[in-house]
Amino acid sequence: MTYTSKSTQCVHSGTVDDTINQGINTPIFTSTAYAYLDKSQHLYPRYFNTPNQKAVIDKVCALEHAEAGLLFSSGMAANTTALLSLLQKGDHIVFPREIYGGTQYLAMHELGKFGIEFSFTKGNAVEDFAQQIRSNTRIIYLETPSNPLLTITDLAAVADLAKSKGILTAIDNTFASPINQNPIDFGIDVVMHSGTKYLGGHSDISCGVIVSSQRLISVIYQSALCFGGVLSSETCYLLERSLKTLHIRVMRQNENALFLAQSLQTHRGIAQVFYPGLESHPGHSIAQKQMKNFGGMLSFDLKGNNPEAFLHSLQLIQPVMSLGGIESTIMQPSATSHAMLSEEERLALGITDRIMRLSVGIEEATDLLTDIEQALEKG
Ligand code: PLP
Numbered sequence: 001m002t003y004t005s006k007s008t009q010c011v012h013s014g015t016v017d018d019t020i021n022q023g024i025n026t027p028i029f030t031s032t033a034y035a036y037l038d039k040s041q042h043l044y045p046r047y048f049n050t051p052n053q054k055a056v057i058d059k060v061c062a063l064e065h066a067e068a069g070l071l072f073s074s075g076m077a078a079n080t081t082a083l084l085s086l087l088q089k090g091d092h093i094v095f096p097r098e099i100y101g102g103t104q105y106l107a108m109h110e111l112g113k114f115g116i117e118f119s120f121t122k123g124n125a126v127e128d129f130a131q132q133i134r135s136n137t138r139i140i141y142l143e144t145p146s147n148p149l150l151t152i153t154d155l156a157a158v159a160d161l162a163k164s165k166g167i168l169t170a171i172d173n174t175f176a177s178p179i180n181q182n183p184i185d186f187g188i189d190v191v192m193h194s195g196t197k198y199l200g201g202h203s204d205i206s207c208g209v210i211v212s213s214q215r216l217i218s219v220i221y222q223s224a225l226c227f228g229g230v231l232s233s234e235t236c237y238l239l240e241r242s243l244k245t246l247h248i249r250v251m252r253q254n255e256n257a258l259f260l261a262q263s264l265q266t267h268r269g270i271a272q273v274f275y276p277g278l279e280s281h282p283g284h285s286i287a288q289k290q291m292k293n294f295g296g297m298l299s300f301d302l303k304g305n306n307p308e309a310f311l312h313s314l315q316l317i318q319p320v321m322s323l324g325g326i327e328s329t330i331m332q333p334s335a336t337s338h339a340m341l342s343e344e345e346r347l348a349l350g351i352t353d354r355i356m357r358l359s360v361g362i363e364e365a366t367d368l369l370t371d372i373e374q375a376l377e378k379g
Contacts, residue, residue: 006063006179007247014058014240016051026055028237045230048221052236057209059243060199063178064191066211070224071236075174075194076102077229078208080110082170082190083139085223086216089115091138094129096153097121098146098349100172100194101337124283126157133165142171142188145287148299148333148357149350150175150274152283155290159187168216174198174324179250180293190216197324198296201242201249207231249326249362253296256328256368257360261298263369269376271301271354296361297323299333302354305376307332310356313375316367323359328368330358 003009016026029051034043043049048057048070057069072078083106087093095107097120107118117136121128129140140162144153155171162169170190171183177198183191193199195207208229210220231239254277261275276287277294287294302310311319317328321336331337334353338346346352360368 003062009059009062010247011244013062014055016055026052026237026240028052028233030233045232046225046228048224048230050233050236052233052240053231056231056236056240056243057211059240060178060193060209061211063182063243063246064173064211065182065184066191067214068217069209069211070217070221071195071231071239072208072210072224072229073231073235074206074229075172075192075196075208076106077227078192078194078210079103079172080106081224081227081229082192082210082220083111083116083141084114084227085220086168086170086190087111087114087116087138090117090136092117092119092134092136093139093141094118094132094137095120095141096124096129096143096146098124098149098151099141099143100147100174101340103141103143103172105340124151124153126154126161129153129158130161133161133167137165137167139168139170142169142183143175144171145175145276145283145295145297147175147297147337148274148355150276150281150283150295150297150299152276152281152287154286155183155186155188159189163187175297176291176295177246177250177324179247180254180295181291184211186290189213190220195239196322198250199243199246199324200239201246201324201326203320203322203325203327203329205235205238205242207235207239250296251293252362253360254293256362256365257296257298257358258294259365260358260360260368260372264300264372267373267376269303269305271303274299274301297357297359299355299357301352302356302376305354307353307356309378310375313378314371315374316363316371317358323357325359326362328359328361328363330356333357
């Protein structure tokens with residue numbers, strides 16, 4: 001049976017039948033060696049086709065409206081495999097000006113080794129992407145909402161632009177999660193996730209995902225086989241278990257984030273809140289068009305508080321270097337995700353030391369607000 005609602009897909013899509021005991025969960029298949037005589041398909045972990053890998057990828061494909069996909073041992077393994085499999089020497093890729101630091105590092109320090117050219121846009125409008133297109137551009141890469149200022153790019157407009165020039169589009173959809181945004185519906189070709197974030201959701205597994213059309217996955221697969229960044233059956237099982245609650249977790253995170261964004265935007269200790277769900281956000285109307293909800297990530301600009309003192313004063317929200325877990329966490333991008341940029345580069349992006357990036361969890365929203373308010377009072 002094919003399920004169309006996110007909540008049912010989360011719970012049921014992809015589950016492998018336990019034909020021995022009729023248990024309701026996918027069993028963990030630990031074998032790395034499978035019989036091959038008289039078989040149409042040869043099973044092997046690095047071939048991305050063991051039963052636990054298949055169960056998870058089928059669920060993610062259902063959630064992302066994708067034909068096919070591959071599971072990796074980290075988000076960066078997914079990003080790197082997608083780009084290096086679809087690009088070759090002499091090709092050019094366009095990146096938005098704000099992207100995850102690891103992807104930026106990949107662009108600036110690794111792609112050149114393979115003879116791949118790249119450029120960054122000056123803004124997030126479709127015209128900014130159009131300006132960077134060259135005769136050898138093969139991919140336009142997107143991240144919306146972006147990290148850390150939650151800027152929004154119009155998916156359909158960029159997909160149309162790219163298609164008109166025979167260019168592929170790829171997106172890191174980590175911040176939105178498949179619950180809030182399905183880029184394939186807007187014409188985007190390749191969707192990637194750091195599953196370490198919302199898909200895993202409990203800050204205890206590292207994984208990554210690529211989903212796309214069957215045709216493009218077949219191309220990516222040939223390189224992925226060689227690069228070898230696969231996920232073990234045990235971790236697949238944990239991920240499948242986590243995905244069963246993805247919808248309910250993310251819906252609660254959406255609600256909590258909207259509440260906090262609305263409450264903090266009028267707080268005297270906060271200069272600005274960056275959240276696409278606020279009407280004051282410049283990308284709000286595009287976000288309304290392409291996102292089902294506005295997500296669990298928000299950033300804010302401290303007015304008078306010392307940033308380090310503010311972080312030390314929090315009692316419930318933990319300053320850590322990741323996002324997307326059920327617990328609320330916070331970080332200062334200038335000291336963490338964007339520390340590799342020079343101060344001048346950071347300021348050009350609007351990332352001052354006073355910007356705080358909050359990953360909103362599933363706790364009681366008023367407890368989170370109380371924690372932020374008391375930390376603002378102390379600092
Ligand atoms: N994409 C985004 C938006 C991220 O925030 C991260 C990690 O923080 C990654 C990709 C990389 O994921 P991983 O750490 O699982 O390799």
